Amino acid sequence: GIQVEQSPPDLILQEGANSTLRCNFSDSVNNLQWFHQNPWGQLINLFYIPSGTKQNGRLSATTVATERYSLLYISSSQTTDSGVYFCAVIFGNEKLTFGTGTRLTIIP
Amino acid sequence: ETGVTQSPTHLIKTRGQQVTLRCSSQSGHNTVSWYQQALGQGPQFIFQYYREEENGRGNFPPRFSGLQFPNYSSELNVNALELDDSALYLCASSSTLAGEQFFGPGTRLTVL
Numbered sequence: 001g002i003q004v005e006q007s008p009p010d011l012i013l014q015e016g017a018n019s020t021l022r023c024n025f026s027d028s029v030n031n032l033q034w035f036h037q038n039p040w041g042q043l044i045n046l047f048y049i050p051s052g053t054k055q056n057g058r059l060s061a062t063t064v065a066t067e068r069y070s071l072l073y074i075s076s077s078q079t080t081d082s083g084v085y086f087c088a089v090i091f092g093n094e095k096l097t098f099g100t101g102t103r104l105t106i107i108p
Numbered sequence: 109e110t111g112v113t114q115s116p117t118h119l120i121k122t123r124g125q126q127v128t129l130r131c132s133s134q135s136g137h138n139t140v141s142w143y144q145q146a147l148g149q150g151p152q153f154i155f156q157y158y159r160e161e162e163n164g165r166g167n168f169p170p171r172f173s174g175l176q177f178p179n180y181s182s183e184l185n186v187n188a189l190e191l192d193d194s195a196l197y198l199c200a201s202s203s204t205l206a207g208e209q210f211f212g213p214g215t216r217l218t219v220l
Contacts, residue, residue, distance in 0.1 A: 086150055096141065100150060
């Protein structure tokens with residue numbers, strides 16, 4: 001079956017630090033999204049990035065489709081960045097398949 | 109532009125009961141997908157509706173059913189509730205089948 005793996009599973013950082021989250025997937029994708037799930041469960045769209053590089057403020061993402069991975073970079077972390085980060089992919093016209101998630105905790 | 113909305117926010121039911129959850133898609137979106145997220149896990153795909161027809165289903169039993177209406181809003185129905193159905197239910201809409209999906213705030217269902 002389709003495999004989407006994220007690393008690391010947990011990450012604890014001091015405020016102001018930078019971090020890199022990784023998503024590996026097992027097949028070519030038509031859609032790759034990064035989400036931040038806040039403590040109330042809301043999934044917030046960060047990036048729609050099936051290939052290439054995008055930046056939005058302190059966050060940026062890169063997807064290398066030929067090598068089947070994506071990276072999410074968070075710079076100058078703030079406590080509000082805490083939460084669970086998911087990548088999710090669509091293969092063909094199939095369902096959005098979520099990765100295992102990375103729980104990020106930013107300590108003041 | 110109104111985002112994806114879901115109702116109710118929270119719901120408590122007892123085992124064996126039936127429940128209906130509702131979702132209004134984002135303006136201009138004709139595709140709605142439903143996901144179940146158990147505590148500590150990632151969301152799992154339940155099914156997708158495209159132009160009022162079911163278009164794909166995950167590994168969920170038939171007691172999970174749905175509808176999509178002409179205005180593209182959607183309902184998720186769960187019959188014969190079981191304790192394991194306790195979860196956050198998320199609805200997402202998109203403008204194309206494999207396009208960017210936008211999620212609602214979710215409905216937290218507790219089955220006692």
